Amino acid sequence: MKPQLKLIRFMEEKAKKVQELTGLPKETYFNKQDAKHIMEWSDDVCEEIWTHIRRAIFIFEVCNLGTYICPFCYKANDDCLECEYAKTHMECWEENSDYKKIMKLLETERKTKSISNEFYKKIFNQIEKEGSNE
DSSP states (O other): OOHHHHHHHHHHHHHHHHHHHHOSOGGGTSOHHHHHHHHTSOHHHHHHHHHHHHHHHHTSOOOSSSGGGOHHHHHTTTOGGGOHHHHHHOOTTSTTSHHHHHHHHHHHTTTTOOOOHHHHHHHHHHHHHHHHTO
16 A cells, blocks of 8 residues: 555544544545645655654554644644645644644543544554555
């Protein structure tokens, strides 16, 4: 599986989880324009990002949403002015951004609504397995 497709699958699975937890359409988190951006990235960049996400999940055991688990943040080196995601969804820190809307809904239910590290491990391994079956 091309590394771009791995990243897209990862983001799509996160978007489904966001929809499940918040009730917002999954496109609020990840949409076709976002996928198009990823498809334009080089294989080398996508492999580097995939390796970074692997470390974030399996070594640092990240959970929820944030810069450590976002391919767009990594590619832009956390520079919102360079971030392709920000062009579609607004810069994450902005009050009316899609990210802020999502986080507000997750934070109101912090005790019961979160994206766990176990979820990330599961989808990462699933995507890796799909990639090795091709």
